[in-house]
Amino acid sequence: MQEMQAVRPGFTGPQAPVLRRVGRLPGAARSKRMVVPRALLDEQLEAAKRVRRRRLRAMSSAPGKVTAEQRLVQRVTMGQNRVEMARVEELGYQRYLDYQLDYQAIDDSELEDAIATAFPSLSMSAAELLTRYRENQGVPVFELIASSLFRAVYSPRQLYERMVIFWSDHFSIHLFSDAQPFLKPVDHREVVRRHALGKFPDLLSASAHGAAMMVYLTNDSNVKGSPNENYARELMELHTVGVDNGYSQKDVREVARCFTGWGVANGRNSSPIGEFFFDARQHDERTKRVMGRTIAEGGIGDGERVLEILSNSRRTAKHLARKLLVYFHGYEPRKRDVNRVANAYMKTGGDIQAMLRQVLKRGRMERAQPKLKRPFHLATSALRGLFADLNRPGHLFDYLFAAGHLPFNWGPPNGYPDSEAFWSGFVLPRWNWASTFLNQATGGGVDIDLPFVDPSLSAARIVDGINGYLFNGALTAATEASLLDFLKSGKKIDKNKIHDAIGLAVASPDFQEF
């Protein structure tokens, strides 16, 4: 990766300040707006308004209680809203799940066209990115993060987008590091998004062959005679079988040897720069033994064989099963559930959809316990519930940064934690975001155009609207009373006060969980 190396100083040095300032990217990138397709938003808004209150009332159970259907929508989307709730009511539990899993049948072209126009870097190869943005790495960085936000909020393929986030953590790559502004966008497109609901072995293989992971975990400097264990270790510990699970330090070294010679084209070999390149001269051809098996395929086959062994391991199935259950179901998965989901993996050759069907089984969802939203999820769920027109994503970056959850900004390779203990301490940024971003009076970044944002309505009607849109009618009595008190006290109701009430609802403990 000579060519890449040559540019490294360019973005690890003078460029670092540029990347550091991504939250207020100067000029072009920062002020660049992706206009949410008006038609898309209007359509959803209209649909939401058409959903009659009575119907939602009928669907929502007692305050604080949630039906299996509602739980399903909450867990498979980046935030429930009236449109999805109406859809699950219409389709029923199983058909709604089928609908979300068959994601390619859901038309998202309106959003994707807008994204492609606004963020051209997303569709470029590493070589193109390098040529185009060598001096301005902030642009692809901004576009990748902003597009992730837009997709999470507006894409109709919600379960798919939620899985994209899951795999972005599982195969986490720090975007603000060596060469990643040119590599991670490709990885996100060709690895994570391409296989998010496909087969895990394909996903793993794509990740292993991808330049982004190769550089991030320094597999590109892993050569014959002096293996570099970095990728080998994380491949087993994080990506497949799980930590200290059936492998030893010797296995790590042997796996590293299997991957010697794997690298990234440097522009001087036949492959285009930034693409996978296997350098046979750097490959250690002696026989290896990995987890009790002899690896003697030779050449690139050694690494491929390791990926195959790891993909076929039940330990991998269980590791993934556990993580998926934590992600969708609750922090303490039962052993039985882990086994069921792992069985689905083993039976189908690692089919991700088959695993999800087990994870999201109705009976299982009925037992699901509330989970704490991570900061990104808090933002997307508020924006989705309110059908907000997100017109200044850059401001949202500030919040995500302050809350410690800016996409692709987790340094180590284990991805953002999915744990209550980690995220529950830092509530202040959540409150502050809710009270500033959702309010034009404090320079917020959204337009909210909903029927209940109307100062001529009574406090009760307004709170009803908030309850309907953000909580699907399941707001707890305490929070409902508190919002009412807030609206009734002090000065008379104006638009800003309604926005304050919305912010308060988003900051409430009810809304931190899903």
Add this chain to the structure above:
Amino acid sequence: MSDDECKACQEYSQISRRNFVGLSAGLVVGALAPGWLPRVVYAGSDSSSRDVIVSIFLRGGADSLSMVVPYAEDNYYQLRPTLAVPRPDGDDANRVSDLDGFFGFSPSMAPLREAYDDGSLLVVHACGSKDPTRSHFEAMRFMEAGQGSGAPTLETGWLGRHLQATASSSSEGVLRAVGIGAGLQRTLAGGPNTLPIADLDDFGLEGRAGTRKERRAALEELYAAWDDPLRTSADSTMRTVDLLRRIGFRGYKPKGGARYPENDFGYALKSAAALIKAEVGVEAIAIDLSGWDTHEFQGNLDGHMDYLMMTFAESLGAFHKDLFSDDMTDISVVVMSEFGRNVAENGSEGTDHGHGGMMLALGGGIAGGRVLTDWPGLADRDLYQGQDLEITIDYRDVLVEILERRVGNSNWRTVFPDSSYSPRTRGVTV
């Protein structure tokens, strides 16, 4: 900044916090304390004579052999042909600065020389967590939880449990511990009135001023009726907002000409100094410095490691100068990392995950100015699994002694419940 140094920036830096502050701040609540008012104003409630513990975690597995170099070991020079730091007696411009005739500081550790020379900085070498894992995350988990892999999983951290087991040192105890960062370090998990705070200078309720009082009242009421952990977290947050508002970090002036470097770690230590001097009852602070996972081109003299060591040493050196010239010596800083790195360098001019490392301890009650070690040697037969520095001092020995002698907590079994462990007194404190 040279090209080589730069590799450091990216690995070390998540985006600089400081660049974000001020974008969305602006709306800090109420009246700030008029300028920087030291102790006298706040000392009222606090009659503590315990040390404040500052726990610094070097994340990524710091190459201790490049920080405090065993220059008297020939094996060190043989196993590290490109990475070894030249002996102190040579005429290289960049060479080890001798500490005790056997060990010496790398050039970029020089800012810690003053603390070492005045006897407040102790190096504990061949020290660490004896758990065999080479996984960053497992090693950190064990070290911060304070147990080895054999013991049942603990969700709380050693420092958190210490706080649980001791009464607050101030009558208020509003904020007993702070983890600087957006998520709480496991070290502090379980601690009462303990919060992660990314920026001590930016911790106020925002939103429209006209409704702030009502919004705050509503949130207080709602969270008070909710379940833990959100309930406690919200309660601590509200009280801490009030507490920190009184302090006014912005106007803080370090003493003794101390100059903290302009980076996140320097800023974190500077904030910690301000918080300690304000004497508002904070008993423990956890701070991280990441980026030590130097698998390739680690650059001890002019690259990534150089940058990291410099960042670390300049910041801690400034912290020492700032507090000690203000006669605030009742502190115990402990520095650790999840493991050291292989003794032999790898083929990428870097080092892979190893085992034994070192600790540093700094404070008025620390028996410093020396390297405390039971040095195992670097010959083949001396190495752990044939490749790493052996651990001859359990990191917990250092912590137990500090908790007992400097903080008055002799209940080490609660802090380190692993039944197979019993501490040895190593002479860490005076």
